[in-house]
Amino acid sequence: MTFHFLYFHIFIVSLTLFPFTQSKLTTNYYQKSCPKFNEIIQNAVTDKQISTPTTAAATLRLFFHDCWIEGCDASVLIATNTFNKAERDGDINLSLAGDGFDIVTRAKTTLELECPGIVSCSDILATATRDLVKMVGGPFYKVRLGRKDGLVSKYEGIDVSFPLPTMSLSKIISYFTAKNFTIQEMVALSGAHTIGFSHCKEFSDRLFHFSKTKETDPTFHPEYAKGLRDLCANYTKDPSMAAFNDVMTPGKFDNMYYLNLQRGLGLLSSDAALWVDERTKPFVKMYAANQTKFFEDFARAMEKISLYKVKTGNQGEVRHRCDSFNDLKT
Ligand code: HEM
Ligand SMILES: *[C@@H]1O[C@H](CO)[C@@H](O)[C@H](O)[C@H]1NC(C)=O
Ligand SMILES: *[C@@H]1O[C@H](CO)[C@@H](O)[C@H](O)[C@H]1NC(C)=O
Ligand SMILES: *[C@@H]1O[C@H](CO)[C@@H](O)[C@H](O)[C@H]1NC(C)=O
Ligand SMILES: CC(=O)N[C@H]1CO[C@H](CO)[C@@H](O)[C@@H]1O
Numbered sequence: 010m011t012f013h014f015l016y017f018h019i020f021i022v023s024l025t026l027f028p029f030t031q032s033k034l035t036t037n038y039y040q041k042s043c044p045k046f047n048e049i050i051q052n053a054v055t056d057k058q059i060s061t062p063t064t065a066a067a068t069l070r071l072f073f074h075d076c077w078i079e080g081c082d083a084s085v086l087i088a089t090n091t092f093n094k095a096e097r098d099g100d101i102n103l104s105l106a107g108d109g110f111d112i113v114t115r116a117k118t119t120l121e122l123e124c125p126g127i128v129s130c131s132d133i134l135a136t137a138t139r140d141l142v143k144m145v146g147g148p149f150y151k152v153r154l155g156r157k158d159g160l161v162s163k164y165e166g167i168d169v170s171f172p173l174p175t176m177s178l179s180k181i182i183s184y185f186t187a188k189n190f191t192i193q194e195m196v197a198l199s200g201a202h203t204i205g206f207s208h209c210k211e212f213s214d215r216l217f218h219f220s221k222t223k224e225t226d227p228t229f230h231p232e233y234a235k236g237l238r239d240l241c242a243n244y245t246k247d248p249s250m251a252a253f254n255d256v257m258t259p260g261k262f263d264n265m266y267y268l269n270l271q272r273g274l275g276l277l278s279s280d281a282a283l284w285v286d287e288r289t290k291p292f293v294k295m296y297a298a299n300q301t302k303f304f305e306d307f308a309r310a311m312e313k314i315s316l317y318k319v320k321t322g323n324q325g326e327v328r329h330r331c332d333s334f335n336d337l338k339t
């Protein structure tokens with residue numbers, strides 16, 4: 010009896026700790042049911058990124074947030090309504106930029122005309138993210154398809170293990186390893202900060218009143234710190250002020266992020282910490298020296314996170330609209 014109980018227990022624990030459901034997803038999932046799937050997303054992505062260059066970073070971040078909370082199931086796209094306060098209103102969503110939501114809506118609208126009720130919002134978000142990363146210079150990787158859209162998006166009780174720049178690196182590492190991501194994978198994924206921007210409030214603690222003796226974080230490159238202090242001087246009055254994550258090549262997906270870290274040009278304290286901590290420093294060195302290696306590892310880690318807690322079969326639905334459940338009262 011004891012043995013059986015133990016066996017059962019271990020089985021359940023391993024399922025809940027590492028809920029990767031890779032087996033049911035395939036790269037050609039829409040081949041018959043929606044043959045233009047790839048083409049439609051690719052066209053939507055190209056148009057949008059050309060007209061609005063902030064789209065790639067906004068979408069990549071949105072995808073990361075979606076996968077982290079409740080798995081890659083488009084739960085982050087659900088809008089709050091009278092019946093439900095949705096996940097995206099949680100304070101971890103700190104201002105997810107609208108362009109990420111918009112690209113999914115655009116692709117969904119075209120796909121609904123072409124093949125109604127077939128393509129999930131979560132597959133659109135995963136594929137659009139991959140296409141956008143590629144479009145701004147990053148690596149291509151395969152996205153397995155067949156995700157269903159989640160039936161839960163809650164403001165209360167959401168996964169509190171969301172990494173914030175103010176957390177210690179040990180805490181951030183523990184959040185990644187709890188989801189079966191290695192330290193190396195965490196460092197590779199953080200390379201996403203080679204594009205996009207961060208609002209002043211995310212790093213102002215490094216610029217103003219840093220410590221009792223130092224006004225500004227001494228690990229910053231002095232010129233860089235000065236530029237940021239000027240930029241963010243009025244950030245409490247104007248909270249929209251933001252700085253590029255990668256000050257050298259802000260719109261290009263490359264390994265400059267890691268080179269920046271070595272020169273005191275890391276923006277968030279969680280970025281700068283990767284170059285200070287002995288557990289992460291060797292990976293920063295490696296990716297700074299070898300972009301090919303960074304691209305390989307980033308691509309593999311993105312494939313992996315794209316499968317995190319995905320829903321298949323009756324665990325979810327194909328939403329009609331990406332911002333609401335099909336049953337509006339849930
Ligand atoms: C390691 C822990 C991480 C922390 C603490 C963190 C924190 C942040 C913060 C605070 C911002 C600025 C948000 C704003 O002010 O609007 C940001 C931006 C961004 N993050 Fe992260 N992040 C982390 C990991 C990741 C990962 C794994 C990815 C994707 C794979 C990612 C992708 C992005 C992107 C692309 C942006 C720019 C968004 C934009 O320009 O709209 N981050 N991150
Ligand atoms: C955990 O991650 C490793 C390395 O990426 C992977 O090989 C393994 O399959 C993952 N474990 C589970 C249960 O998904
Ligand atoms: C900050 O506000 C002051 C006074 O309103 C103004 O003179 C200055 O140009 C502003 N700086 C920035 C960077 O917006
Ligand atoms: C860079 O990484 C790639 C891919 O892992 C590897 O084949 C290559 O030998 C590396 N280059 C150097 C100079 O180490
Ligand atoms: C607390 C917070 O920042 N909530 C925001 C989450 O994202 C939505 C959509 O962009 C905003 O409307 C909320 O204000």
